[in-house]
Structures are given as structure tokens and as C-alpha cells.
Amino acid sequence: MLQLRDGQAPATAIYRADYEAPAWWIDTVDLTFDLDPAKTRVLSKMRVRRNPEVPAQALRLDGDELNLARVMVNGGGTSFKMDGDQLVLENLPEGNEPVELEIFTTCAPIKNTKLMGLYVSEDTFFTQCEAEGFRRITYFLDRPDVMAMYTVTLRASKAQYPVLLSNGNLVESGDLEDGRHFAKWVDPHKKPSYLFALVAGNLVAREQKIKSRAGRDHLLQVFVRPGDLEKTEHAMNSLMHSVAWDEARFGLSLDLDRFMIVATSDFNMGAMENKGLNIFNTKYVLASQATATDTDYANIESVVGHEYFHNWTGDRVTCRDWFQLSLKEGLTVFRDQEFSMDMAGTASARAVKRIDDVRVLRTVQFPEDAGPMAHPVRPDSYIEINNFYTVTIYEKGAEVVRMQHNLVGREGFAKGMKLYFERHDGQAVTCDDFSQAIADANSGSPLAQHLQQFRRWYSQAGTPVLKAVGQYDADARTYTLTLSQSCAPTVGQAEKLPFVIPVQMGLLTASGQPIALQLQGEDAAQAVASRMLVLTEAEQRFVFSNVSEAPVPSLLRSFSAPVVLEHEFSDADLLTLLAHDSDPFNQWEASQRLGLRYALKAIAASGEASAEILPADFIEAMRRVLRDDKLDAAFKDLVLTLPSESYIAEQLAEVDPQRVHAVREAMILQLASALQPEWENIWEANRDTGAYRPDHVSAGRRALAGRALSMLCLQAARTGDTVWPGKAYQRCKDAGNMTDRMAALSALVYSASPLAEQALQRFHALFKQDALVLDKWFALQAAASDRGGDVLPAVKALMKHADFQIKNPNRARSLIFSYCNNAGAFHRADAAGYVFWADRVIEIDGINPQVASRLARVMDRWKKLTEPYRSAARQAIERVAARPNLSNDVREVITRALA
Ligand code: 0A1
Ligand code: ZN
Numbered sequence: 001m002l003q004l005r006d007g008q009a010p011a012t013a014i015y016r017a018d019y020e021a022p023a024w025w026i027d028t029v030d031l032t033f034d035l036d037p038a039k040t041r042v043l044s045k046m047r048v049r050r051n052p053e054v055p056a057q058a059l060r061l062d063g064d065e066l067n068l069a070r071v072m073v074n075g076g077g078t079s080f081k082m083d084g085d086q087l088v089l090e091n092l093p094e095g096n097e098p099v100e101l102e103i104f105t106t107c108a109p110i111k112n113t114k115l116m117g118l119y120v121s122e123d124t125f126f127t128q129c130e131a132e133g134f135r136r137i138t139y140f141l142d143r144p145d146v147m148a149m150y151t152v153t154l155r156a157s158k159a160q161y162p163v164l165l166s167n168g169n170l171v172e173s174g175d176l177e178d179g180r181h182f183a184k185w186v187d188p189h190k191k192p193s194y195l196f197a198l199v200a201g202n203l204v205a206r207e208q209k210i211k212s213r214a215g216r217d218h219l220l221q222v223f224v225r226p227g228d229l230e231k232t233e234h235a236m237n238s239l240m241h242s243v244a245w246d247e248a249r250f251g252l253s254l255d256l257d258r259f260m261i262v263a264t265s266d267f268n269m270g271a272m273e274n275k276g277l278n279i280f281n282t283k284y285v286l287a288s289q290a291t292a293t294d295t296d297y298a299n300i301e302s303v304v305g306h307e308y309f310h311n312w313t314g315d316r317v318t319c320r321d322w323f324q325l326s327l328k329e330g331l332t333v334f335r336d337q338e339f340s341m342d343m344a345g346t347a348s349a350r351a352v353k354r355i356d357d358v359r360v361l362r363t364v365q366f367p368e369d370a371g372p373m374a375h376p377v378r379p380d381s382y383i384e385i386n387n388f389y390t391v392t393i394y395e396k397g398a399e400v401v402r403m404q405h406n407l408v409g410r411e412g413f414a415k416g417m418k419l420y421f422e423r424h425d426g427q428a429v430t431c432d433d434f435s436q437a438i439a440d441a442n443s444g445s446p447l448a449q450h451l452q453q454f455r456r457w458y459s460q461a462g463t464p465v466l467k468a469v470g471q472y473d474a475d476a477r478t479y480t481l482t483l484s485q486s487c488a489p490t491v492g493q494a495e496k497l498p499f500v501i502p503v504q505m506g507l508l509t510a511s512g513q514p515i516a517l518q519l520q521g522e523d524a525a526q527a528v529a530s531r532m533l534v535l536t537e538a539e540q541r542f543v544f545s546n547v548s549e550a551p552v553p554s555l556l557r558s559f560s561a562p563v564v565l566e567h568e569f570s571d572a573d574l575l576t577l578l579a580h581d582s583d584p585f586n587q588w589e590a591s592q593r594l595g596l597r598y599a600l601k602a603i604a605a606s607g608e609a610s611a612e613i614l615p616a617d618f619i620e621a622m623r624r625v626l627r628d629d630k631l632d633a634a635f636k637d638l639v640l641t642l643p644s645e646s647y648i649a650e651q652l653a654e655v656d657p658q659r660v661h662a663v664r665e666a667m668i669l670q671l672a673s674a675l676q677p678e679w680e681n682i683w684e685a686n687r688d689t690g691a692y693r694p695d696h697v698s699a700g701r702r703a704l705a706g707r708a709l710s711m712l713c714l715q716a717a718r719t720g721d722t723v724w725p726g727k728a729y730q731r732c733k734d735a736g737n738m739t740d741r742m743a744a745l746s747a748l749v750y751s752a753s754p755l756a757e758q759a760l761q762r763f764h765a766l767f768k769q770d771a772l773v774l775d776k777w778f779a780l781q782a783a784a785s786d787r788g789g790d791v792l793p794a795v796k797a798l799m800k801h802a803d804f805q806i807k808n809p810n811r812a813r814s815l816i817f818s819y820c821n822n823a824g825a826f827h828r829a830d831a832a833g834y835v836f837w838a839d840r841v842i843e844i845d846g847i848n849p850q851v852a853s854r855l856a857r858v859m860d861r862w863k864k865l866t867e868p869y870r871s872a873a874r875q876a877i878e879r880v881a882a883r884p885n886l887s888n889d890v891r892e893v894i895t896r897a898l899a
Contacts, residue, residue: 015119016323023057024048026141026148027571028096035156035200037110037120038405042684044138046148058090064117064133065107066137069137072102094501094723098250101701103139112136113807113847121266122225123160124201125690126279130320131385133458144192144319145428154200155182161200163223167275169257187276189255192318199223199262206232210240211682213247218254224285231286234297234694235261238304245305245339250417259306259311261285265771268809268850269389271303271561273310280307283772283810286898289737294702296738297694301343306336309798317421320428322385326377326458327431328599329389329395334405337398337722347630349696351558351584355638358559358585361399363647365391366564369452369463370650370897371860373491378431378458383892386850392461399562404438406502406532407447407454408561416441431458433476439604446500446534453536454500464478464499466535468567472550478520479507484539485563491896500585501535504560504583504731507544507551511570512580518545529582530557552576557583560835569593575621584635587608591625591639594618595667599648602663609662613672626678633686637707642667645823649864657827665785666823669718672711679715692737699739701725705745717787725753732759738773746780752788774803775814782818784825793824806844809851816840820858831872834859838876842883849887856880856893874898 027047032474050056063085063439071080073092081088092099112119117136127137135142152166158181164173168187200451201235203223210218220239222232246252256276263285281794284303287296313335314328328889334548335359341350365734368374368391375388377397382388405413416438423437435455439448440864447454464487471480483503488494506529507515516527519541533542552573556565569577577590584845595618602613626633630722645664649655671681716724731744745763746755760781767773782795798804798815805811819836820826826833845852862873880886881894 001845006809011383011891013383014385016321016379017291019321019323021051021054022141022143022146023051023054024059024146025051028144028151029137029140030151030153033155033400035109035125035154035161037125037838039106040109040118041697042100042107042138044103044140046101046140047098048092048101050096050429053098056094058088058759061087061089061103062135062142063087063105064132064136066136067106068103068702069106070102071102073100074100074246077478086844087134092697101665105138107137113387114850115268115809115848116850117186118198119266120187121264122201124203124225124262124264125156125161126199126262128268128279129196129274130194130274131325132194134196135198140193142193144190144194145321147190147192147426149190150187150196152198153182154198156200161202163199163201165197165199165223165262165277167197167277176348176601179329187275189315190426192276193317194314195275195318196272197272197277197279199277202226203262204229205260206236208236208240210243212253215344216253218243218256218648219258221258223260224282224287225263228263228282228286230573231288231291234292235280235285235300235304237306238301240245241301241337242305243547244309245314245342246309246335246822249338249342250335250414253419254311255316256311256362259308261307265810266808271307272506273307273314275311275315277751279683280304280309281810283775284884286772289694291738291741291767291770293739293776294694294699297771298340298699300868301601302336302340303806305339307333309335309339312421314428317424317497317642318428318782320430322388322462324391325385325388326397326400327429327434328695329394330399330401333394333398334401335390337402337666344384344696346696348635351588351635352632352638352700354558354585354598355588356640357395357879359644360391361562363644365562366463367650367861369396369461370488372491372899373703373857373860373893374461376459376493380459380492384853384888386889387853387892394706395625396562403457403500403502403561404435404447404454404505408438408445408501409532411443412445412503413438419640429453446502450500450534452535453498455742456497456499460485460487460495460496461493464496464501464561464563466503466556466557466561466565467499468553468565470551470553470567472547472765477547479544481505481533481542481553482539483533483542483545485779486538488579492897497533497560498536498538501561502565503533503535503555504530504557505533506530506554506557506583507547507550508554508576509549509582510552512575512576515544515547515551519543520545525718529619531583532560548581552826554581554583554586556586558585559589571597571615571617572861575617578621579624588635588638589762591621592619592643595642596648596651599660599663599667600651602846603652603656603659608660609666611666613663613667613669614674619671621679622671623675626675626682632697632700634696637700637704640671640707642671649823649861652864654866655717655861655864657823658829661824667672667709669714672715673718676712679708679711683887685711687740694895702737702739702743706739706747709743710750711749713747713753717751725751725755727751729755729759732763742780744775749780749784751786752785760839767805771808771810775810778804778811779814779818782815783822786825791819791822792828792836795819796836807847809874812844812851812855816844817855817858820855827869829868831868831876834872834876841880845883845887845890849889852887853889853893856890856897859897862897876889 030045064739109118110119154164164183171186172184204226205221208220261278263280263282265282272711285549315329319327365441418436419441427847439451466485469482518527523741530583574590574594576761581587603716646658686701712724728747730745748759833890841856
């Protein structure tokens, strides 16, 4: 038996340009597991053969923290050697005949705190193989372009692990000696190793039989721990909707007899699309009105959709290498976003979803793209692939797919997808293959015309700045719009070439009427109210004819490209857009531009943040929005949400986080006090949404009522009024659903009400059995306002709470991440927040490097901080960097931050 060293090889970068096809293929793999938490035995029988297109080479199999017991070739012994973590077979038979390989290893799932490979969570076995976890189960060519047919036999104690699951179809099961039993699964589809999965434990399932459009029968199952079954209805409904949607929108049917989802409370990410056996974080499966909020319900729908849609975009057509990760992730996020929009129904609900998605992009991805971890949607190199499951790959990747969709139109995109599957079903391909298929199916489209240039969205990092200058000529009745673009340098990319930027736009009169758009040289009869301009040069001019007055431009409607739009709007222009634009995204955007403008002005001013940051006409506009019967509650709620602190901070060259925080808080207080009568009306009109349903309309009303209550409690804290905190407390006690209960509790905590402590205690007592609700309880306190006193000591005390477990990623995120993202409480002049951060990064790195490296990224933007924060941040980061045994995950993030 050979004990391998524990991944201490020096970190080396891997380059996209170095890609080589594998020297060997693995056609079939037959795995037998004897499951035991302390020592699981894995027998792997593989049929391998040389890739005739590549010069003959030794077979190098990846492994990680495995104990190797035996290797056999064609039924006999063989010589082998170890090279680092790789098992190298140099003397395999020559020629192209298949070779039978047998490898016997053991591993210790109970000791696996990284939650990669085979691990145990609450007495149940789970696997996580993306991106490189399969090598922690057995030696393999653990890369996505090696696809094999899998047969899997699981053996385990029947009493402890009554349910034994793997990918594909159950072909045999039965009892063994000594109280053990077995199950044999055959996956009818070949797949890369990262899509392998097994689950074994005491689980129960909600089941649903469905018939596809094509008439095929399928069994859908959602597996959870006994006791959680009644919380699976929404996940199952979401799954059924996903199946129907993919058939209707893209003609893609379920290709399996059985489709399973299993939930675990120990999971590094949201969920995983293993073929036919998706494994989910419980957070994205379990919901009941008593325990889950509207946001939870919406997230479950979208994550269930996301993983299901991967079955085609990811599983049937997969990635050639991990640099192509956005091939499956960007496309699948685009698909889940469209699914959620189609499910939401109304135009207004679609716009709300679009606004939510853009907010994530701008508050998280834009900073990433401007910081030390900036990378193209298709990166050129990485040290640790786990660090590249980023908002750039996912959310910006989705925007890049959305632009292609918009450049060829909805029908054209459907044709492109059809061609993509005709060409590449069963293959491991690249981002270029995808855009080629979309363009080839739409010759003549702007995408096909500019395909090479469009691909810069995949290769160049950074957020482009789109500058728009308008000039009205009253005599000629023309409006000239000059669009220009630039993009700041990012790591390794000093010069950027122009992007293809689709700019959806319209023009409005000062009173808000739409102006027909007639480009010079076009027929007046063709004029439309909204159109797409395609900017391909560094600068281009577009001249509109027959424009009767100086127009207000509505640019980048629906956020038609992931860029920063610069235009000198007057306050009056923005108020016009807010009140009248036919594009709800730009209506909302106008409110954000105004809010941002006042915030930046107040931040730049000297002295204390004043109570009068927002001018009267803005307050009046907000009042009109709140009173407008025609607007959706969800939309009103978004308009009344000021730009986040991190979004404001991104606009500044140098950031004083306390100043940003104080100014934004002052703006909120001003809205609370100036609009008090409206908040009272809103509360009265929306506080009762009837029998709970997580639909868009009633969820929007609950969100707006919750904001009203929070505003009223804030105002009460200032005036000493006790009525509103009393109402909030009562609501905490008798709310009929978690959305209302949570909103009331956070109104008390956020306003630092004297009733907050008691309400928190009651809440804990009520929900102490429910892990996901406890996560909310921890998160709320960690995100509390410093108004109520020092948050850091409270967080430290909570780390000692009996319910706190640092090993559980959800719990660590709920307390530690929530605190480190609570800018007002985290950025302390005494540096104690940063010291806490460094301690936790180091502590968690010893347990779970993936989680630690996510926490490490909290400090990405430290270089923008003013003193004393900047020096203190550097010290904390350097202290982490000085640790000798950091994981590659954390090492890569920290090294980049200090570079
Ligand atoms: N492919 C999954 C995300 C995922 C990636 C890595 C994981 O390992 C820890 C887990 C999940 C998705 O896009 O949903
Ligand atoms: Zn995904």
C-alpha cells in the first residue's frame, strides 16, 4: 500500500494555449464501491485505448489523496510509477487494441472536509466531481474531453444506507451477506468524469411520473432526509416546469427514464448537474411558506432550472477543457434567466427579473472585472480551476450569450441552438464552436457579419465604457448620436480592441413622448420607436432625421450590452426617463443614476453627511412612483432601492468605506422621513397578501410592504415612536410566512430597536430545528447595522454559539461572509474586521480551501481604500500570504491581490 503526499506540489499555472488532445481514451469504466465512512474501497475496471491521432505516450492517470492498493493490466500484474499525484503506466501494450485496466484504491470519506470527491454529510455519502473531484475517488483521466460509458455497483450496509443511487438506470439490486445490499446502475450516455455521482443514505423521495411531448415516460424524483418531504413540492414543480419549458422553447427533451435530485446540507456551491443525478445544496431544494422566503422560492426555481438545462448545455455537449467553462455556464445561466422570465409572465415581471440580474452583474461582476482577479469569459490561464467559477464566467458569460441572442433574434437563436446540437451532440467543444453555430445558422445577421470581432467578448477582460454624446440641430431637425468605446487595461491585457456593442435605444420628447427613429437615408415609413444600433468601431456617428425637438435619449435599453454607459443626462432628462420611458429597465436605471449622482456629490462634499442629500424633485418623483397605481409593487421596490455601497464605491478612485456607508444611510433616512405618509399607505395596502403563494405579484407586494415597515421603524427610531416597532414585533410573532416574518425581524434589527433582541430570541426558539432558517438568523445578525452597537463582538460571540459550525459551508457563509460583506461594520479604523477576516481565511483553509478562497476574495478591492484602511488591509493580506501551507486556492487569490 502506498500513501501519497497531500497535494503540496508547487502551484503552477495552466495555459489554454497548451491544450493537447488526450493520448489515451477511456471507453468504458466499471466501478464497484464498498462504502464505508472510514475506508471505502473502490475497484475500477477500465477499457482504455491509445488515441491514434497523438504520438504514443505513457498513460498518466490523475489522483488526489488516494491510497493505491493494486494495478492490473489485461488480468496480470504490471509495473507503474508515481509522478507527484499521477499514476504513470509506461509499459502498456503497443498498438491500438483496447487494454483492460484494473485499479483498486481506498479513500476516507469521513475525513473529507473539502467536500470534493466522495464525502459524508449527516450519515449520507455524496460526491462532488466538478471540476477535479473524480481523481479523489479513483485514478482517472480526469478531464472533460475524455468521455466514457459508466457502470456502477454500490455496496453498503442496508440499515444505514437503504438508498443507493448513481447516474442512469437501476439495472439490478439485492441483498448481500452481513446486512449489506447492493445496487447496480448503468448510465446510457457517455460522460466526462466530472458528471459522475453517487449517493447512499437514508433518504425519502417525492416522485412524479411525467410524459414528454414526444410521448416518452419519465420518473422524476426529489430525494431528501426523512422529515423534509413536505418541503419538496416547489422543487418538484420547478423541475416539471423546467422539463416543459426546454421542450417548448428549444425543442430539447429529457433523454433519461429517470431524473433525480438529491439535497445535502454540506455543499460548496449551489448545485451540481451530474447526469441524471443532480446534487443540490438544501438551500435550493427545501421550501415551505413557514421557513422559506419569496427569494428562496425564486432561487429554487432558477437553480432547479439551471441544473436541468445543463442536461443539454453541459452534459450532452460539454467543454473541451476548463477554459471553456462559460460554454456551458454562460449559456445555461442565460437559459435559466429566460426560464424565470417566461415563468414570471408579465412584461413588468420580466423587467424586474432583468433588473435583478443586472444588479448582480454590476455590483459583483463589474468589480471583479476591474480587480486583481479580472479574467476573460474564456480565461487564458489559471492556477486553481475552482477559483474560476466566477460571476465573469457565469453572469458576464450569460450577457455574452444574450448579446448573440439579440443580434440574431429569438427565432434565429433557436435555429442556432439547433445547429449547435446537430453539430456537437456527444462532443466536448469550445466557446468558438458555439458562436460559430449561432452565426452559421444566421448568415447575414450582424453576428455573422462581425463574428471574429464579436469573439473579443470571450477573449478580452474588463468592462467597456460606452460614451454617448448627442447633438441636436434644430434647423436641420437632426439628432446626431456619437457613440465611442474604450476599455481599461486588465492584468496581462494592456491594449483592448473595439468590441461589438449592440445598443438598443429610443428617443423621447421632453414631455416623454416617443420619437419615431429614422436614420439618415432611411424611409420615414420604416421608422420605429426602439431599435438596435451596432457599434463596431472605436467611434461611430448615427444621425436621426425628422426629429422635432431636442430629444432625451434612452440608451442601452434592457441593458443590451454589459458596459458602463456614460452620457451627460441632466436631472430633468433622468426624471423624464423615470416617468415616461417605455423601457422599464431604463425607467429604473434613471432612478439609479439620480441616486448615484447625489451619493457621489455628498461623498465628495466635506463635513458630516448631511440629512438633506436628496433634492426635493427627486423625493417628489419617488413619491409619485410609490403612489402610481399602474406600477407593480416589485418594480416600485426596485426603484426605491438605492445603489448598493459596493456599486457606489466602484465609481470612486479612492474609497472611504465609512463615508460611503454614512452617506447611503443618510439617504435612506431621508427617504424614510420625507415619504412617511406614503410608507404608511404602502404598508396598509400591501401588508396582507392573503393565502401564501410565491407568485410575482404577491411577492412584489410583500417586498414593498417589508421595505415600508423597515422605513417606518427607522423613522420611529429617530422620533422615539414605539408604535411601528411594536407592529413589527407583533408581525414577527404572528406572520403567516417567512417572507413577512423575516422582513419584520430585519426591520427591528436594522433600526436597532430595543425589541430586536427579544424578537431574535423568539425566532431562534421557534426555528432551532431548521438549519436553513438558522442560517438566516446568523446572517441577519452579522449583517446588522452598527447603529445597534458593535457588530464584530456580536459575531465573535455567535461563533461560540452551540449552533455554529465552521465546517458547514452554509453556516460559515451565513455568519462569517455576511459579516465581511457588511461594509459599515467590517471596515473599522482599528483594523479588527480585517484581523478577523485573516484569521477566518486561515482557519477555513485548513478545512475547505474552496470556501476559504471565496472568503479571501472579500479583499479584492483593498487597493482602492483610503488610509487607514488600506495599510491595515495590506497587513492582513500579507499575514495570510506568509502562511506556509496555504492551499493553491487561497494562494492564487492572495498572490493576485498583492501583485
Ligand atoms: N456546475 C455547477 C457548479 C458547481 C461547480 C463546482 C462545484 O464543486 C464544488 C459544484 C457546483 C453549476 O453551474 O451549477
Ligand atoms: Zn451551471
